[in-house]
Amino acid sequence: MTSNLTGRPAEIAIDFGTANLRMIHRDDGVIFDEPSLCCLAGLRDQPRFVAAGAPVFAMTDRTPTGMRVRRPLRRGVLQDIGAATHLLRYAASQVINRRSFRSPRVMIGLPADVTQAERNAMLTAARDAALNPVCFVPEPLAAxxxxxxxxxxxxxxxxxxxxxxxxxxxxxxxxxxxxxxxxxxGGAELDAAIIDYLHSRHKLLVGRSSAERIKYAIGEACTRGGAAGTIEVKGRSLVSGLPAAIRIAPIEFADVIExxxxxxxxxxxxxxxxxxxxxxxxxxxxxxxxxxxxxxxxxxxxxxxxxxxxxxxxxxxxxxxxxxxxxxxxxxxxxxx
CATH class of the missing domain: 3.30.420.40 (ATPase, nucleotide binding domain)
Known part of the structure; x- marks a missing residue:
């Protein structure tokens, strides 16, 4: 089920996930692993690149007017070719400067049921980032x-x-x-469900990054057998409009996870x-x-x-x-x- 475009072997593989982008080198293994995030500024039809990857994680939900954080993929599908190109170009710049090749041949993991339009979008982003895609691999097979x-x-x-x-x-x-x-x-939908629950049940507004941290905290609490304890959740109160913190028992999220x-x-x-x-x-x-x-x-x-x-x-x-x-x-x- 691999799809080879040129018949030539790849030098680098790309695991482009909704949450993280990883680049894997044929000899050295994972050489890049950062969040799939891109920060852009300026007009939407002429965006200016600001940053990508790990530096953008702390910017999420904290950007000023005129600056925005983008996730190139949504629900596993490439939604923003421009942001994807910037992110791939950034990742390549962190890696290729230390390598002998200029435009590496890359293998790209994609969902098994990817459409031709989605595949073409990924091809466009990779080529615009000066990469040379030669092979696609279904992600479940790679997993x-x-x-x-x-x-x-x-x-x-x-x-x-x-x-x-x-x-x-x-x-x-x-x-x-x-x-x-x-x-x-996938996991991002669970994050959204946690946000909705806190909004409706506790009148507390939290961002996506906070929801992700809450999800991991719930997992850690359950792993330790501490489902009867509590975890601290911080956000903005929808009642007072002020910053607020509450403590919630992990078991309270049982229906959301169910x-x-x-x-x-x-x-x-x-x-x-x-x-x-x-x-x-x-x-x-x-x-x-x-x-x-x-x-x-x-x-x-x-x-x-x-x-x-x-x-x-x-x-x-x-x-x-x-x-x-x-x-x-x-x-x-x-x-x-």
Missing amino acids: AIGANLKINAPQGTLIVECGAGTTEVALLSLGGVCLTRSLRG RHAQHIVDLILELLAQTPPELSKDIHGQGILLTGGGAATPALREKIEAGTGLRVAIAEDSGLCVARGLFSLLQGGVSAN
Whole structure:
């Protein structure tokens, strides 16, 4: 399921996620890993580049008039080619200055159900950033490789790639994608649900970065068995209009997380209903693997196990599975169809 445009081997792979952009070198592994953010100023039809990547994270929701922070991808889809080009150009400038090549051949990970228009948009952004795309790889396939699954074996493997912008359920066999279903809305949708809950229940307005921190704090509290404790949430009171801080028990977000997890369970059930019987037998034997940064979402594994009756495992360093898989493909240590 890899798509090669030139037949020439790639030198660098790009894992362009909604939350983070990673560049992986054929010899050195991950050489760039920063947030997928770009700060622009000036008129919208003639934007001026200000910054990209890690320096922009602290700017989110703090920019003055005339300056704005952009996420090139939304729900796993490239929405802003200009911002994507600036971000890719910034990333390349951090890496290529230390390399001998000027316009590297790149392999790009994309969702398995990407449309031709979405693929063309990514091609345009990469080429405008002076990169030379030569190969596309379905992200669930790269994630499976990065999780050390035997993708070329004649057996079915079910993987759920839980990204920030999209959740993909993919059935793999013989080095390719047999079936796939996607939910355009991953961890970022859970962040939005947390924001909405705090807005409606506690009349507290928080930004996206704060919601993301709350999500991780909930996960850490549940992991430590501290669901009965509280976490501090800061924002702006919608009652007084003043800065405010409240303490909330992680268990209070249970319904929010439950609804998010149920959407993923429904997606898995939809794919399982279309799975051929021999592949279903394989899945029954080995279960489901969760990859991606959202794989550790509190109670997600338990919810999927309860909803499907299948064993569910979370890959080690699940957020880096796609990057590790792309690295293996660059090195030629594994092949994919």
